[in-house]
Amino acid sequence: MDIFRRFWSKKQSLQDLHVMAIVVALVLVLLGSLASYLSAFTTQRQHTQEYNDFKQQQLALTTEHINQKIADYEQILLAAASVSNVKGGQGLTRADWQTFYHSSQVQARAPKALAIGYVQHVNADALPDYIAQRQAEGFADFAITPSGERASYSPITFIEPFDVVNQLAFGFDMQTDPARSAAMAAARNSGTFALTSSVVLRQDMDKSNPPKSILLYYPLYEGPHDLLADRQANITGYVYMAFRLADIMSVRAEALQKVGAGYVLTDITVKPQLMVQSTTPRSGKTGDAVQKDLQVVDRRWQLQQFSTPSQQGWITPSGLFISGCLISVLLGGFVYLLIDRRLTYLRHLHDAEIQDTRNELLALASHQLRTPASGVKQYLGMLQAGYFGDLEPEQHSVITKAATANDRQLEIIDQLLYVAKADAGQLNLQQTEFDFAAVIKNATVNLTAAAKAKQLNIKLQGRKQLPLVGDERLLAMVAENLISNAVKYSYPNASVWIKLQGRVDHVELTVRDEGVGIAPEDHGKLFQKFSRIHNDLSVSEGGSGLGLYLARVLTEAHGGTLEVASSADKGALFTLRLPKTSAKEQNVAQLTD
Amino acid sequence: MSKTVLLVEDDNALNDAFTIMLTKNGYQVSSAFDGQQALDLLKTVQPDIILLDLLMPVLGGKEFLQQFNNAGHVPIIVFSNLDSKSEIQEVMDLGASRYMLKAWATPTELVRVIEDALAATPTPA
Numbered sequence: 001m002d003i004f005r006r007f008w009s010k011k012q013s014l015q016d017l018h019v020m021a022i023v024v025a026l027v028l029v030l031l032g033s034l035a036s037y038l039s040a041f042t043t044q045r046q047h048t049q050e051y052n053d054f055k056q057q058q059l060a061l062t063t064e065h066i067n068q069k070i071a072d073y074e075q076i077l078l079a080a081a082s083v084s085n086v087k088g089g090q091g092l093t094r095a096d097w098q099t100f101y102h103s104s105q106v107q108a109r110a111p112k113a114l115a116i117g118y119v120q121h122v123n124a125d126a127l128p129d130y131i132a133q134r135q136a137e138g139f140a141d142f143a144i145t146p147s148g149e150r151a152s153y154s155p156i157t158f159i160e161p162f163d164v165v166n167q168l169a170f171g172f173d174m175q176t177d178p179a180r181s182a183a184m185a186a187a188r189n190s191g192t193f194a195l196t197s198s199v200v201l202r203q204d205m206d207k208s209n210p211p212k213s214i215l216l217y218y219p220l221y222e223g224p225h226d227l228l229a230d231r232q233a234n235i236t237g238y239v240y241m242a243f244r245l246a247d248i249m250s251v252r253a254e255a256l257q258k259v260g261a262g263y264v265l266t267d268i269t270v271k272p273q274l275m276v277q278s279t280t281p282r283s284g285k286t287g288d289a290v291q292k293d294l295q296v297v298d299r300r301w302q303l304q305q306f307s308t309p310s311q312q313g314w315i316t317p318s319g320l321f322i323s324g325c326l327i328s329v330l331l332g333g334f335v336y337l338l339i340d341r342r343l344t345y346l347r348h349l350h351d352a353e354i355q356d357t358r359n360e361l362l363a364l365a366s367h368q369l370r371t372p373a374s375g376v377k378q379y380l381g382m383l384q385a386g387y388f389g390d391l392e393p394e395q396h397s398v399i400t401k402a403a404t405a406n407d408r409q410l411e412i413i414d415q416l417l418y419v420a421k422a423d424a425g426q427l428n429l430q431q432t433e434f435d436f437a438a439v440i441k442n443a444t445v446n447l448t449a450a451a452k453a454k455q456l457n458i459k460l461q462g463r464k465q466l467p468l469v470g471d472e473r474l475l476a477m478v479a480e481n482l483i484s485n486a487v488k489y490s491y492p493n494a495s496v497w498i499k500l501q502g503r504v505d506h507v508e509l510t511v512r513d514e515g516v517g518i519a520p521e522d523h524g525k526l527f528q529k530f531s532r533i534h535n536d537l538s539v540s541e542g543g544s545g546l547g548l549y550l551a552r553v554l555t556e557a558h559g560g561t562l563e564v565a566s567s568a569d570k571g572a573l574f575t576l577r578l579p580k581t582s583a584k585e586q587n588v589a590q591l592t593d
Numbered sequence: 594m595s596k597t598v599l600l601v602e603d604d605n606a607l608n609d610a611f612t613i614m615l616t617k618n619g620y621q622v623s624s625a626f627d628g629q630q631a632l633d634l635l636k637t638v639q640p641d642i643i644l645l646d647l648l649m650p651v652l653g654g655k656e657f658l659q660q661f662n663n664a665g666h667v668p669i670i671v672f673s674n675l676d677s678k679s680e681i682q683e684v685m686d687l688g689a690s691r692y693m694l695k696a697w698a699t700p701t702e703l704v705r706v707i708e709d710a711l712a713a714t715p716t717p718a
Contacts, residue, residue, distance in 0.1 A: 378700060
């Protein structure tokens with residue numbers, strides 16, 4: 001839960017920032033996936049909805065087609081009936097029928113109908129006359145089929161178009177077929193249209209796999225025919241149309257196939273009787289089919305529509321979901337990179353800003369401290385110099401202590417200022433050639449009093465003169481720090497060795513003491529800012545913790561090194577190495593060599 | 594006759610300390626707390642030497658040097674805690690005779706510098 005606290009407090013570590021970026025990215029991915037899922041789901045539902053609508057639409061079209069066809073045929077048959085009624089009784093001639101057929105444009109209006117015909121109701125006693133009439137028309141070999149004696153006959157008398165196929169039906173006694181007979185009876189009794197169940201036409205009887213067809217009848221009467229008894233008594237014949245079911249359904253079959261669907265048409269008036277179906281193979285899913293019950297004339301049909309699996313292309317709901325998730329992940333990754341980079345950059349800026357502010361604060365504070373400290377130095381200095389009269393020994397002693405403390409103040413303030421400068425990269429080295437030996441001698445002299453107080457023996461060895469190019473003041477600070485430390489951390493009555501040597505390309509200053517020393521595990525901390533290592537003398541001697549840090553920074557600014565060798569209670573050896581010339585000059589020298 | 598020192602220093606304690614010190618050493622001291630005050634004082638006072646601090650409000654040391662017409666060639670000792678070589682050079686170019694670091698100077702050192710500067714200047718006829 002720490003991470004939440006850190007999140008709000010703006011004290012996030014860089015790792016926290018990374019985590020935050022990841023979290024945001026993950027949330028994005030999650031939302032994206034959710035959105036993909038929702039859109040896929042909605043699309044799925046929409047697809048299903050559209051699909052259902054489509055199926056219903058197709059079903060309706062098929063239904064309408066059937067109804068329209070039947071209606072058309074009914075119209076034609078009514079026209080045929082009226083022709084017959086106008087002629088009256090059984091006075092209709094072949095010529096009449098042909099005229100009717102052509103002038104009514106039956107062929108054009110019912111292209112899918114196989115035949116339109118006239119059935120004459122012939123009682124047994126009227127049979128000879130009937131046959132004679134046919135023969136008189138030119139059909140010498142005319143006979144009613146099937147042969148046999150029956151109480152009455154209902155032969156197909158006229159049939160158009162009178163082609164080879166339809167001629168097969170000429171003279172066929174429809175009464176001999178139960179389905180036809182039933183339909184005719186229904187038409188006779190109802191006084192209106194009647195439809196057969198599916199039958200095989202005479203025209204198709206010789207075929208190995210004969211197609212199914214249906215016939216639509218309309219009754220013709222002579223005399224009153226309002227009552228059932230009259231209708232039965234006064235029936236003179238029928239007009240009818242025959243059509244192959246496949247033919248009239250062909251348009252719809254094609255259309256349905258185009259959309260990957262098929263149909264099954266079943267007569268369910270009495271018991272289910274398959275009439276016709278499209279050749280489109282049935283899909284596996286039974287739940288996919290839709291059906292409708294139709295009332296067609298006087299029969300009940302059932303239209304079933306099924307479909308092959310639709311091709312939806314790649315915009316399937318699952319495709320949508322997967323691609324959506326992929327895009328979300330890509331987006332999430334991209335956003336993560338973006339945010340992460342931005343946050344890290346801002347953090348670095350912020351950290352840099354903080355660092356800058358810290359440095360400015362440090363510099364400002366140090367300047368502000370320096371002025372009053374200088375003021376104190378002036379006042380104490382005047383006291384010490386006797387400006388306000390001679391001092392009693394005690395007074396002198398106290399003032400000296402105050403002056404020492406004040407000097408320490410100024411020293412630390414100087415160190416702070418240099419540290420601030422170094423951190424801000426504003427350390428400007430003023431390179432001059434000077435005598436490093438003299439600088440070291442000077443530093444030693446400055447510390448004589450402190451050394452004397454501890455009765456230390458300072459041994460200055462090595463070169464008495466050593467020219468060096470660098471910032472004299474800063475290097476003096478370094479030397480002073482090293483020697484001062486040696487003095488500070490020595491036990492009384494000890495020795496301090498300061499040796500200055502010149503090598504080929506660098507100078508070497510070693511400062512050795514036999515004091516408290518520094519344990520190896522503390523060596524790392526030694527040169528760090530504000531770090532003071534606790535030892536026997538650290539509390540009493542005091543210090544800012546900046547001395548060695550600064551010493552190393554200043555050394556390295558000159559291209560040199562500052563190392564320590566020490567163990568606890570075995571004293572310390574500090575080795576300062578500085579290049580004889582500044583780095584810049586060194587490079588120049590290399591170039592000209 | 595005692596010499597006059599124009600002391601230009603913004604810090605109260607230091608201004609006071611230097612004034613005491615200079616007075617104790619026999620100098621007449623006119624003190625200003627910024628460059629503008631110093632310029633105003635110079636309308637009526639003719640010092641023998643000017644002690645000039647650099648970092649001051651209103652008008653700083655550098656700006657003072659730029660505006661001060663040192664026709665009388667009065668020695669100007671600039672003291673400050675700035676220790677950049679380029680700034681020292683700049684100040685010298687603007688007419689300062691000497692430069693000294695304020696923080697570490699003891700009264701004795703300061704007096705010696707002043708006396709050296711005065712000695713180097715030919716007294717006006």
